[in-house]
Amino acid sequence: MPRAAARIGAFAVCQAAVIAGFGLLITGPAREFWPMTAEDAAVEALEDARTATLDTASMIASALGDTSTVVGLTLLACLALVLVPGLPRWREAVFLAIGVSLQSVIFVLITASVDRTRPDVERMDDSPPTSSYTSGHTGAATALYAGLAVLVLSRVRAPWRKPLAALLLLLPLLVGLARLYRGMHHPTDVAGGLANGALSLFVVGRAVLPGHSWVGRPPADAMDIAVAAAEERPAPAQKRLTVIVNPTVTDEATQEQLRLVLAQHGYRDTPFVATTAEDTGGGQTAEALRAGTELIAVCGGDGTVRAVADALAGTGVPLVLVPSGTGNLLARHLHLPLGPAEALAAGLTGEPRALDLGRIEGDGFPAVHFTAMAGAGLDATMLEETSDRAKSVLGWPAYVLAGAKGLRTPRMRLTVRLDGGPELRRTARMVLLANIGTVQAGAAPVPAAKPDDGLLDLAVFDPRGAGGWLRAAGVLLRAKRRGAGGADVTGTGDGGPVEFHTFRRAELTFARPQPREIDGDPVGPGLRLTAEVRPGALTVMLPARER
Numbered sequence: 001m002p003r004a005a006a007r008i009g010a011f012a013v014c015q016a017a018v019i020a021g022f023g024l025l026i027t028g029p030a031r032e033f034w035p036m037t038a039e040d041a042a043v044e045a046l047e048d049a050r051t052a053t054l055d056t057a058s059m060i061a062s063a064l065g066d067t068s069t070v071v072g073l074t075l076l077a078c079l080a081l082v083l084v085p086g087l088p089r090w091r092e093a094v095f096l097a098i099g100v101s102l103q104s105v106i107f108v109l110i111t112a113s114v115d116r117t118r119p120d121v122e123r124m125d126d127s128p129p130t131s132s133y134t135s136g137h138t139g140a141a142t143a144l145y146a147g148l149a150v151l152v153l154s155r156v157r158a159p160w161r162k163p164l165a166a167l168l169l170l171l172p173l174l175v176g177l178a179r180l181y182r183g184m185h186h187p188t189d190v191a192g193g194l195a196n197g198a199l200s201l202f203v204v205g206r207a208v209l210p211g212h213s214w215v216g217r218p219p220a221d222a223m224d225i226a227v228a229a230a231e232e233r234p235a236p237a238q239k240r241l242t243v244i245v246n247p248t249v250t251d252e253a254t255q256e257q258l259r260l261v262l263a264q265h266g267y268r269d270t271p272f273v274a275t276t277a278e279d280t281g282g283g284q285t286a287e288a289l290r291a292g293t294e295l296i297a298v299c300g301g302d303g304t305v306r307a308v309a310d311a312l313a314g315t316g317v318p319l320v321l322v323p324s325g326t327g328n329l330l331a332r333h334l335h336l337p338l339g340p341a342e343a344l345a346a347g348l349t350g351e352p353r354a355l356d357l358g359r360i361e362g363d364g365f366p367a368v369h370f371t372a373m374a375g376a377g378l379d380a381t382m383l384e385e386t387s388d389r390a391k392s393v394l395g396w397p398a399y400v401l402a403g404a405k406g407l408r409t410p411r412m413r414l415t416v417r418l419d420g421g422p423e424l425r426r427t428a429r430m431v432l433l434a435n436i437g438t439v440q441a442g443a444a445p446v447p448a449a450k451p452d453d454g455l456l457d458l459a460v461f462d463p464r465g466a467g468g469w470l471r472a473a474g475v476l477l478r479a480k481r482r483g484a485g486g487a488d489v490t491g492t493g494d495g496g497p498v499e500f501h502t503f504r505r506a507e508l509t510f511a512r513p514q515p516r517e518i519d520g521d522p523v524g525p526g527l528r529l530t531a532e533v534r535p536g537a538l539t540v541m542l543p544a545r546e547r
Helices: 002-027 036-048 052-063 067-083 090-113 136-155 161-181 187-208 222-232 252-264 282-290 302-312 329-333 340-348 378-385 388-394 397-406 465-482
Strands: 241-245 272-274 295-300 319-323 351-362 365-370 373-377 412-418 424-428 430-434 456-461 498-503 505-514 516-518 526-542
Touching: 002 090, 002 187, 036 161, 036 187, 052 161, 067 090, 067 136, 090 136, 090 187, 136 161, 136 187, 161 187, 241 252, 241 282, 252 272, 252 295, 252 340, 272 282, 282 302, 295 302, 295 340, 302 319, 302 329, 302 365, 302 526, 319 329, 319 340, 340 526, 365 526, 373 378, 373 505, 373 526, 378 430, 378 516, 412 430, 412 456, 412 498, 424 456, 430 505, 456 526, 465 498, 498 505
Parallel strands: 241 272, 241 295, 295 319, 319 526
Antiparallel strands: 351 365, 351 526, 373 430, 373 516, 412 424, 412 505, 430 456, 456 498, 505 526
């Protein structure tokens, strides 16, 4: 509960800032631009179209978003979820109650920070003292009715669930239209209300609702049931399997679930070997290989996966990815399930696929392999500034908060030599050496990077000021849409916000020591990084659909 509350609070602050920022934009610099200039005309057109029938219909629709209506229906729905015999759904009740409450709190904060007058038309309802931005009726209706639609779609199996969910999703739109018709809001006020309600549900749902992973502990006799079921069906001979598990991010309940999955697939008495602070997975993997293991499952974060992959490089022994950490970049890029139980099941029934590894070395650390990304500059500073406690409480947003501090550090000067070519002299905020292109939240800092193309990708980020970061974001979005690749340079080294190259071997030399990281683990400051690709060095078990 404390972790869920902390995550909700962190995301809510971001949500309020984004919606309030949009409100300040449309009431400030953007108020003279379309479509803001057309909003008054739209509301006036609705005023001209008023009829007695529409007046009554709009009054009914608007009432669906009244405070008394929303509070009453939320209370009734939550009571039904926890009191109806055979239906106790505590998480769902908490989701609905907190989702509606959160949008209300953010609505109050936004109306206090964005002062916007209501449309200059005859208003059919009493004007409350709050600002016109955002529409509180629309936000409350979205949180309530869309929240109910989410519960219907995810928890009801009857054939009428989709029509009912569609009707519930229609209600917030009708409320918003009614508020426009009755002259109470501008169209962007309604859009802000819809965004506030929807984001509140998203934030609370991610923190509270159980996903596809198992939430509770298996029953006491679950292992016996699974073993009995496995014995009753014929199965091919199983490979000798070892599970390398990071106990700091994989609790006992999760390990019990993984043992149950293994039993269901015919793997009995599988050894679980824990990593330690001194040996993060490489030594355990090497020992398992010496003992004759034919399949390795790694249960941990990016650092654990990197250590295990380093030991497996070139052996041909397949790896099953069981993500349990904060980033899980390789699993995300490969579109694997992020629930440990589902990921293990997918890997055990999957097919082997050869992926590339990056081999990297530098002053101060020996040559090692990486699966996702390595880098220097801002990204390494961000990782160094993020505490383990912040990661455990907030998840990946903790990196974003730490990254804001790194923006104050001076940019680096470096030289780059790719595949033995001429030296390129650059300044940069950060450089990334990438085997994959995507990170958390769907962001793609190196859009063209693929783990099976026999190449690595270099991205040099050198944005200057807020405008430079916006231009860099635009470059990344365009590159992601068109799947840019090859040695194409997007932006220039002389003032361009971001620059891409592909290579087989890269040598980076910094003018002064820079913080560096490998797959999310800081490796200390240094003056040099040398990376090269090892095509097909790692075999990963992937579902057949991923091939």
